[in-house]
Amino acid sequence: MNKILEVRNLTKIYGSNCPQCFTSTGPEANTNICPYCKSIVAAFNVSFDLYQGEILGIMGESGSGKSSLVKMLYFDEAPTQGSASFFEKNKTYDLFALNSAQAMWLRNHRFGMVYQNPHLALNFQVSAGGNIAERLLVSDCINYTKIRDRSKTLLARTEFLIERIDELPKNFSGGMQQRVQIARALATEPPLLFLDEVTTGLDLSVQAKILDLILELQQQLKVAMIVVTHDLGVIRLLTSRTIVMKYGRVVESGLTDQILEDPQHSYTQQLVASAL
Amino acid sequence: MTLLPKSLETASTKHQNDTSTSQSNVYGYQFGFLDEDAKKEIRRTLLKAVAIPGYQVPYASREMPIARGFGTGGLQITLSIIGADDTLKVIDQGSDDSVNAVNIRKFTAETCPGIKLTKRTQEATLIQTRHRIPEIPLKERQILVLQVPYPDPLVVVEASEEKRKIMHGGGDYARLWVKLYEDMIKFSEITISHRYPTRINGSYVIDPSPIPRFDVPKLHQSECLYLFGAGREKKIYAVPPYTNAQPLCFEDIPFRVEDFTDEKGQRRACARCGSTTSFLDEFLGNTGEKVYQCSDSDYCNSQLALRETLSE
Numbered sequence: 001m002n003k004i005l006e007v008r009n010l011t012k013i014y015g016s017n018c019p020q021c022f023t024s025t026g027p028e029a030n031t032n033i034c035p036y037c038k039s040i041v042a043a044f045n046v047s048f049d050l051y052q053g054e055i056l057g058i059m060g061e062s063g064s065g066k067s068s069l070v071k072m073l074y075f076d077e078a079p080t081q082g083s084a085s086f087f088e089k090n091k092t093y094d095l096f097a098l099n100s101a102q103a104m105w106l107r108n109h110r111f112g113m114v115y116q117n118p119h120l121a122l123n124f125q126v127s128a129g130g131n132i133a134e135r136l137l138v139s140d141c142i143n144y145t146k147i148r149d150r151s152k153t154l155l156a157r158t159e160f161l162i163e164r165i166d167e168l169p170k171n172f173s174g175g176m177q178q179r180v181q182i183a184r185a186l187a188t189e190p191p192l193l194f195l196d197e198v199t200t201g202l203d204l205s206v207q208a209k210i211l212d213l214i215l216e217l218q219q220q221l222k223v224a225m226i227v228v229t230h231d232l233g234v235i236r237l238l239t240s241r242t243i244v245m246k247y248g249r250v251v252e253s254g255l256t257d258q259i260l261e262d263p264q265h266s267y268t269q270q271l272v273a274s275a276l
Numbered sequence: 277m278t279l280l281p282k283s284l285e286t287a288s289t290k291h292q293n294d295t296s297t298s299q300s301n302v303y304g305y306q307f308g309f310l311d312e313d314a315k316k317e318i319r320r321t322l323l324k325a326v327a328i329p330g331y332q333v334p335y336a337s338r339e340m341p342i343a344r345g346f347g348t349g350g351l352q353i354t355l356s357i358i359g360a361d362d363t364l365k366v367i368d369q370g371s372d373d374s375v376n377a378v379n380i381r382k383f384t385a386e387t388c389p390g391i392k393l394t395k396r397t398q399e400a401t402l403i404q405t406r407h408r409i410p411e412i413p414l415k416e417r418q419i420l421v422l423q424v425p426y427p428d429p430l431v432v433v434e435a436s437e438e439k440r441k442i443m444h445g446g447g448d449y450a451r452l453w454v455k456l457y458e459d460m461i462k463f464s465e466i467t468i469s470h471r472y473p474t475r476i477n478g479s480y481v482i483d484p485s486p487i488p489r490f491d492v493p494k495l496h497q498s499e500c501l502y503l504f505g506a507g508r509e510k511k512i513y514a515v516p517p518y519t520n521a522q523p524l525c526f527e528d529i530p531f532r533v534e535d536f537t538d539e540k541g542q543r544r545a546c547a548r549c550g551s552t553t554s555f556l557d558e559f560l561g562n563t564g565e566k567v568y569q570c571s572d573s574d575y576c577n578s579q580l581a582l583r584e585t586l587s588e
Contacts, residue, residue, distance in 0.1 A: 100442075100446065101446050104446050104448065123451075123454075126454055126455075126457075126458050127458060129457075129461065130461070133453070133454055134450050134451065134453075134454045135450075137450040137453040137454060137457075138448070138450040142453065142526055143526060143528050144460060144526035144527075144529050145528050146528075147457065147526075166461045
């Protein structure tokens with residue numbers, strides 16, 4: 001299997017950052033706020049690998065740093081320390097050594113992001129089709145007919161009603177908006193997709209359909225994904241490997257089945273027990 | 277710099293020599309109203325603008341005796357590069373006799389003693405204009421100064437200037453294309469009538485000031501130098517001679533200019549001179565019927581004169 005992403009010692013601190021930050025926070029200290037300088041340690045020394053076509057789950061409670069992690073990898077936020085490399089056939093990109101233009105290129109051509117809140121990704125002033133067109137236009141496809149065809153194919157794949165392609169996103173239900181977001185993220189066929197709490201806030205039947213869709217896409221297109229969620233059902237259904245985070249630290253990682261059936265860390269045990 | 281018109285090349289030396297006699301006019305102003313430091317700053321800004329085609333160079337826009345938004349950007353450029361041996365033409369919407377053109381012409385003439393004024397496009401070395409590029413193609417060593425209300429084409433899609441600068445820096449114009457896309461789905465054609473976003477030298481996209489689409493192709497590989505001044509927004513940019521200027525459009529939907537065809541598909545002609553190739557203004561005649569006439573008054577007059585000599 002080909003490695004697609006390698007993350008090493010990724011750290012993110014919001015605030016002034018003092019030498020005691022790392023020793024005085026974490027699951028043992030039961031906080032992620034440094035008592036000395038009041039900085040928030042959102043992620044500390046997170047390392048993992050991701051392989052082509054694999055779905056990796058990041059699980060944890062609110063404020064455990066799972067979203068911060070994905071935002072750093074998608075260039076939404078700059079890390080405090082650490083490195084990440086993205087691998088293509090015969091090319092390696094050191095993510096945090098790129099200049100902003102190169103980072104934007106990688107983000108637009110190779111990565112896709114689906115946020116929990118469609119307002120973060122979609123432009124609500126332009127139509128559903130326009131939102132997908134934007135991604136295509138960024139990657140230098142400036143042929144109107146091609147853009148139109150591609151948007152329709154993508155929306156059809158996400159089981160979106162093609163007749164509503166020219167409507168504004170505000171006319172759609174949450175599930176529909178999420179489909180537009182997924183179609184938009186997939187527009188350039190990125191080899192790596194970040195899903196940040198995609199099903200949170202949707203009703204159960206819509207959740208099931210979106211999850212089905214994600215699995216289908218992974219099998220058809222061999223997209224590697226990082227799925228951030230606090231929902232154990234999503235983890236069980238989608239992912240093959242899982243990382244459990246608490247207060248910015250990775251407390252447990254391994255095969256999803258293993259983690260859910262035989263959790264080792266007390267926090268994971270509590271999490272798995274409370275879900276039943 | 278050989279392509280640069282004479283007035284810009286020699287401007288700085290000329291004005292240094294002028295300083296001693298510059299206060300000889302009745303009002304006691306400097307030649308060109310602005311002080312020499314202000315002119316020098318604007319000229320340096322202009323050189324930078326020419327060196328980076330399409331890039332909006334910030335400058336310290338001065339207070340002028342006309343209100344911002346009435347052509348102060350263009351006026352400051354004109355006053356900074358004009359010399360006593362220049363011939364100036366000022367137009368507003370193609371006409372030499374519109375109120376904005378008359379005011380600016382009078383002001384420049386009074387503060388720049390010795391300059392020649394003209395209404396003929398071919399005779400002018402320097403033309404200040406609002407909303408039009410003259411019909412008669414401009415030549416080398418002519419400068420067209422455009423008055424710009426909104427210099428940034430991205431302002432329609434992004435409100436924050438900080439973010440717009442990053443977008444320009446990264447060549448990120450996707451949201452302008454999305455606007456074109458939205459036009460296509462709503463109206464099946466692109467509805468931008470003026471201020472059409474145009475990519476200069478394959479890099480920066482400019483707002484070519486409110487010239488009609490009809491005039492946008494004139495920016496491409498032109499012989500003359502185009503200077504754009506936005507006084508209120510404090511930006512100067514340029515399209516140098518022989519530079520590519522491509523209006524944004526889709527590969528499969530060619531850029532289209534106003535064609536002025538009537539119901540029968542016939543190209544309308546100017547009611548005065550009969551030209552069928554010029555940009556036409558539409559207005560209502562005495563009996564309420566629509567009348568079409570050249571917007572460029574100098575072109576219309578010269579066509580009319582040509583027609584009269586031919587008929588004699």
